[in-house]
Amino acid sequence: MSDFEKNKRNKIRRIPKRASYSKETIYPIIDAAPICHLGFDEDGQPFVIPTIHARVNDTLFGHGVKSSMKLKQSASGITMCITVTLFDGLVVARSLFHHSVNYRSTIVFGQGRLVTDAKEKLEALMAIAENLIHGRWDEAREPNKKELRATSVVAIEIESASAKTRNGPPVDDDEDYELPIWAGIVPIKTQYLYPETDSRLR
C-alpha cells in the first residue's frame, strides 16, 4: 500500500516521530474503530458528530436518514475531516509533565458525495454492518425497499490522511528516574461484555 503525500493539511506538526502517512498504519486504525468523529463547517460554525462508518479501499462510508444535518453536509461536496481515535492506555510518569496517553488516531480529509447507485449503496450498508458486527448481515432480516429509500449513504473518497500513535512506557527526565514514585502504564481495552438477550425474543 502507498503513502499519502505529506502536505500542509495532513502534516503532523507536534512530535513528528509519532506520525505516519502510510496506508498500512492508517487503514487498520480506521477499521479497528466502531465509531468515528465527523467534522464539518456550517455557516462558519464547526460541528463534530460521532457516527458509525466503514472503509472500502480508499473510500469511507457513513449512513443516516436523508433529513439529518450530518448527511446533508456530508453529501454537499464540502471538505470533511474524519477522525478516528483508539485510546490504548494511561502513561503514568514520575513527573506530571510527562504523563501522557497511549493511543492510535488518524485524521482523514476528503469530499463527500451522496451514493445514488443502488449496488454501491447496498455494498456500503453491508460494509457498515460488518464493521459493527462481523457476520450480522447474513443473520438479520435484510433491508426492504422502503427502508433502503429511507436510508442515505455518503461516500468520502480519502484524499489525504495521517496517523499519530503513541505506545510504550513513560519517558521521564533523567534525574526523575531516581524518585521513589510509581511509574508505568495502565492498558485500556474496549471490552465487549456478555450479550443480553432481548426480553421479547421468541
Next chain:
Amino acid sequence: MSDFEKNKRNKIRRIPKRASYSKETIYPIIDAAPICHLGFDEDGQPFVIPTIHARVNDTLFGHGVKSSMKLKQSASGITMCITVTLFDGLVVARSLFHHSVNYRSTIVFGQGRLVTDAKEKLEALMAIAENLIHGRWDEAREPNKKELRATSVVAIEIESASAKTRNGPPVDDDEDYELPIWAGIVPIKTQYLYPETDSRLR
C-alpha cells in the same frame, strides 16, 4: 443545575426524544470521558483533533504546547465545537435497519481563550490530571517553572451544549418480533487493565 437554551446551533434535529439540554445530563458525560474531540476551522478546512480535557463549573480546559495548531486555534477566540462520546453497546435488532448503538454523547460550543493567570492555569492542569488519573497530582513530581512555561492551557466557556443518548434494548417492527433471529444488546465497557510497572522503576 440549569438547562441550556435550545437554539439553532445545539438543537438535536434527529430523534429529539434522545436529546437533552440539561447540565445534569451533559456534565456527567463530559466528566466520564478521558478524551474529547475538538473541532475548529482553519482557512475553511475543518479539523477534528482528539485531546484530554477537564471541566470546572461551566468551563472546559485543555492543554498542550504553545506551538501546536490546536492550541493556537483554541486560544484565538474562534468558536469551537467539543464533542464527547461514550460508546456503551451494540444494539442488535432482528432487522438490519433497526440495528443501532447505545451511547452517551454531548456537543459543546464556546469560544476559547488562553489562560494567562498563573493560579487558574495551575488549577486547570490539576483538573486535567485529576480527570485522567484520580489522585495523581499528589503522588507525582509537580511541574516546575520551566515545564509550566512550556505548557499552554486553553479555557472554553461553555456557551451552549446538548446531549444525545440511547440506551436499552432494540426496537423492531411489530411483525419482526415473530422472526427466529437473535436480538439483544452487547454492552461495551472501557476497561482499565492491570497496571504494568515501568522496567526502570527504582
